[in-house]
Amino acid sequence: MASIVVLAGSPSTTSRTAAVLDLLALRLTGHGHDVRIVSIRELPPGPLLAADTHHPAICDAVAAIAGAHGLIVASPIYKAAYTGLLKAFLDLLPQYALAGKTVLPLVTGGTPAHVLAVDYALRPVLTSMGAHVGQGYFVLDQLINLAPTTGPTLAPTAERPLLSIVDAFSEAVASFRPVTVTV
Amino acid sequence: MASIVVLAGSPSTTSRTAAVLDLLALRLTGHGHDVRIVSIRELPPGPLLAADTHHPAICDAVAAIAGAHGLIVASPIYKAAYTGLLKAFLDLLPQYALAGKTVLPLVTGGTPAHVLAVDYALRPVLTSMGAHVGQGYFVLDQLINLAPTTGPTLAPTAERPLLSIVDAFSEAVASFRPVTVTV
Amino acid sequence: MASIVVLAGSPSTTSRTAAVLDLLALRLTGHGHDVRIVSIRELPPGPLLAADTHHPAICDAVAAIAGAHGLIVASPIYKAAYTGLLKAFLDLLPQYALAGKTVLPLVTGGTPAHVLAVDYALRPVLTSMGAHVGQGYFVLDQLINLAPTTGPTLAPTAERPLLSIVDAFSEAVASFRPVTVTV
Amino acid sequence: MASIVVLAGSPSTTSRTAAVLDLLALRLTGHGHDVRIVSIRELPPGPLLAADTHHPAICDAVAAIAGAHGLIVASPIYKAAYTGLLKAFLDLLPQYALAGKTVLPLVTGGTPAHVLAVDYALRPVLTSMGAHVGQGYFVLDQLINLAPTTGPTLAPTAERPLLSIVDAFSEAVASFRPVTVTV
Numbered sequence: 001m002a003s004i005v006v007l008a009g010s011p012s013t014t015s016r017t018a019a020v021l022d023l024l025a026l027r028l029t030g031h032g033h034d035v036r037i038v039s040i041r042e043l044p045p046g047p048l049l050a051a052d053t054h055h056p057a058i059c060d061a062v063a064a065i066a067g068a069h070g071l072i073v074a075s076p077i078y079k080a081a082y083t084g085l086l087k088a089f090l091d092l093l094p095q096y097a098l099a100g101k102t103v104l105p106l107v108t109g110g111t112p113a114h115v116l117a118v119d120y121a122l123r124p125v126l127t128s129m130g131a132h133v134g135q136g137y138f139v140l141d142q143l144i145n146l147a148p149t150t151g152p153t154l155a156p157t158a159e160r161p162l163l164s165i166v167d168a169f170s171e172a173v174a175s176f177r178p179v180t181v182t183v
Numbered sequence: 184m185a186s187i188v189v190l191a192g193s194p195s196t197t198s199r200t201a202a203v204l205d206l207l208a209l210r211l212t213g214h215g216h217d218v219r220i221v222s223i224r225e226l227p228p229g230p231l232l233a234a235d236t237h238h239p240a241i242c243d244a245v246a247a248i249a250g251a252h253g254l255i256v257a258s259p260i261y262k263a264a265y266t267g268l269l270k271a272f273l274d275l276l277p278q279y280a281l282a283g284k285t286v287l288p289l290v291t292g293g294t295p296a297h298v299l300a301v302d303y304a305l306r307p308v309l310t311s312m313g314a315h316v317g318q319g320y321f322v323l324d325q326l327i328n329l330a331p332t333t334g335p336t337l338a339p340t341a342e343r344p345l346l347s348i349v350d351a352f353s354e355a356v357a358s359f360r361p362v363t364v365t366v
Numbered sequence: 367m368a369s370i371v372v373l374a375g376s377p378s379t380t381s382r383t384a385a386v387l388d389l390l391a392l393r394l395t396g397h398g399h400d401v402r403i404v405s406i407r408e409l410p411p412g413p414l415l416a417a418d419t420h421h422p423a424i425c426d427a428v429a430a431i432a433g434a435h436g437l438i439v440a441s442p443i444y445k446a447a448y449t450g451l452l453k454a455f456l457d458l459l460p461q462y463a464l465a466g467k468t469v470l471p472l473v474t475g476g477t478p479a480h481v482l483a484v485d486y487a488l489r490p491v492l493t494s495m496g497a498h499v500g501q502g503y504f505v506l507d508q509l510i511n512l513a514p515t516t517g518p519t520l521a522p523t524a525e526r527p528l529l530s531i532v533d534a535f536s537e538a539v540a541s542f543r544p545v546t547v548t549v
Numbered sequence: 550m551a552s553i554v555v556l557a558g559s560p561s562t563t564s565r566t567a568a569v570l571d572l573l574a575l576r577l578t579g580h581g582h583d584v585r586i587v588s589i590r591e592l593p594p595g596p597l598l599a600a601d602t603h604h605p606a607i608c609d610a611v612a613a614i615a616g617a618h619g620l621i622v623a624s625p626i627y628k629a630a631y632t633g634l635l636k637a638f639l640d641l642l643p644q645y646a647l648a649g650k651t652v653l654p655l656v657t658g659g660t661p662a663h664v665l666a667v668d669y670a671l672r673p674v675l676t677s678m679g680a681h682v683g684q685g686y687f688v689l690d691q692l693i694n695l696a697p698t699t700g701p702t703l704a705p706t707a708e709r710p711l712l713s714i715v716d717a718f719s720e721a722v723a724s725f726r727p728v729t730v731t732v
Binding site: 011041045046048049050051078079080081082083084085086087088089090091095120121124125127128129 | 194224228229231232233234261262263264265266267268269270271272273274278303304307308310311312
């Protein structure tokens with residue numbers, strides 16, 4: 001059993017990214033992990049943008065990251081990259097805040113034309129923070145059914161590979177033993 | 184004479200990026216341009232992150248971008264890319280908000296190891312917004328002297344090429360005639 | 367009237383990239399430009415990979431680039447980026463071989479998932495060589511009809527925007543006046 | 550004990566990249582691995598660029614990759630990215646040739662300004678091929694002493710972290726158990 005943070009980087013109140021994350025958090029909890037969703041858009045905007053890590057809510061979110069063995073880092077694609085909201089939170093973390101942690105990058109977008117943003121935009125940022133970044137995944141918006149009353153669902157063509165990747169991530173987090181690099 | 188917006192993406196109150204921008208704004212004003220500095224960190228954080236373009240201050244900044252012929256888009260490098268603060272502002276603009284506009288990307292960083300972030304991180308975002316992105320520039324932090332009382336200065340090794348690039352940008356903005364592409 | 371090189375980076379003998387380039391070369395010739403297609407796969411492989419710029423065929427290709435006012439640089443997308451064949455040729459050119467030249471990056475691919483490779487992979491390389499890189503374009507393979515007997519054609523949904531972009535490139539090459547930057 | 554391929558992507562006959570790789574191959578052999586250096590520049594140029602996987606030398610190199618548990622993929626930085634020589638070889642491999650394999654990206658360059666090319670250029674290509682890409686490393690040319698007679702050495706500031714990373718890679722290859730993803 002590991003401690004996992006699901007970091008939600010969508011600024012939208014009716015976010016498809018958030019809907020997918022709820023499903024994945026449930027799956028990871030089912031695998032016995034201790035899962036916490038950190039929704040960046042619910043953090044106080046002023047302290048977030050000013051990188052005020054003394055503010056209790058920011059301090060608590062930073063501590064959650066520090067204590068996690070693994071993270072799902074999720075964002076919709078805006079303007080060919082991750083959201084500014086997600087990056088603003090990553091910016092206030094220490095440079096190597098993700099060292100020794102296994103990270104699954106998860107991105108949603110309205111067109112397959114955004115797919116490469118996972119590897120060309122999000123992954124380099126996570127790698128620069130010391131993360132052990134495994135396989136990422138891109139979910140097409142139209143495969144996410146928000147279904148406000150009955151709860152969100154994924155189309156089978158997205159659900160099968162995504163659950164498979166999350167299960168692999170679950171195993172990787174459980175077994176990952178970071179190796180200290182002497183500099 | 185053209186209308187130029189200098190978009191400042193540093194969250195820091197004692198920003199070296201901002202210091203360089205003051206120098207460049209002065210230079211562009213000297214060339215007869217109408218220059219306005221938009222400091223993103225002075226916009227209201229809540230409306231900024233919620234993309235509330237009805238808020239007067241946000242609305243005013245968006246209008247400034249819409250009315251500009253050219254922009255300097257500036258950011259320090261955090262975590263191998265532009266700041267979340269800058270991206271949050273770009274995220275609330277329309278997808279093609281920079282179409283027909285000449286853009287000079289300007290980046291500051293503490294080590295030359297950040298140089299490629301101009302072309303691999305910032306430029307693709309600006310290009311996705313339709314901008315005509317010219318030559319960019321990277322200024323090493325240590326070449327920027329903040330000099331709080333007498334005003335900021337640049338070391339000659341940074342000042343000469345930067346002013347030369349800004350002068351080229353000035354000419355490019357003045358002469359640029361966007362060509363409409365039929366889709 | 368300007369001198370334009372169309373640089374073909376596909377290793378395939380039945381290349382869709384090459385088919386599109388033939389159409390564009392015709393269009394540019396129609397605009398009064400002096401157009402030359404440099405097909406990298408027809409250069410001698412040994413001297414190409416050894417960067418032997420004394421070999422007559424390599425020397426001639428390098429001179430064509432040096433003499434061009436503008437270039438279309440074209441490649442299919444393999445493994446999320448431009449081809450090794452194209453990069454091998456760019457590698458043997460001087461670092462600033464494209465300074466003062468207007469460049470149109472053109473990429474073909476089998477799925478829209480490759481679109482961002484234009485801006486995240488090809489453009490940074492061209493920019494590092496001093497090129498003035500304008501708007502790029504991605505053509506989906508299935509919109510290119512090779513039609514070996516009657517000659518290649520493009521589906522209207524690709525042909526209209528592409529010709530429009532090439533016409534804009536034609537004007538940009540004709541009017542571009544590089545500004546010398548003092549370093 | 551694992552089977553490891555060291556893939557050398559420098560076209561130079563007096564390559565600093567190759568010198569570093571000799572040191573690393575020795576280290577990995579010392580850890581009990583079966584190490585093979587594949588020097589791309591020694592493959593026949595014509596068949597390489599034509600992706601002729603029936604040519605015996607090409608076929609043999611492809612088989613070496615297929616049989617490896619882990620790879621060091623190494624390149625100098627030319628024009629802000631990996632070499633065309635390296636990419637030409639990767640281009641002729643199957644799309645998922647690196648699936649289930651642990652990869653250490655290793656890059657050399659003349660200035661720290663090239664550092665980010667590891668994560669923004671090389672890593673996305675390796676990831677697109679299914680590789681499990683761990684921490685990468687950049688070695689500054691001037692820290693590599695070619696010493697033609699006594700054999701190459703690394704300056705201590707480069708040797709310590711690099712050997713540490715290679716040791717971590719050695720452990721990761723030995724322990725990595727790829728997880729099959731159902732699509």
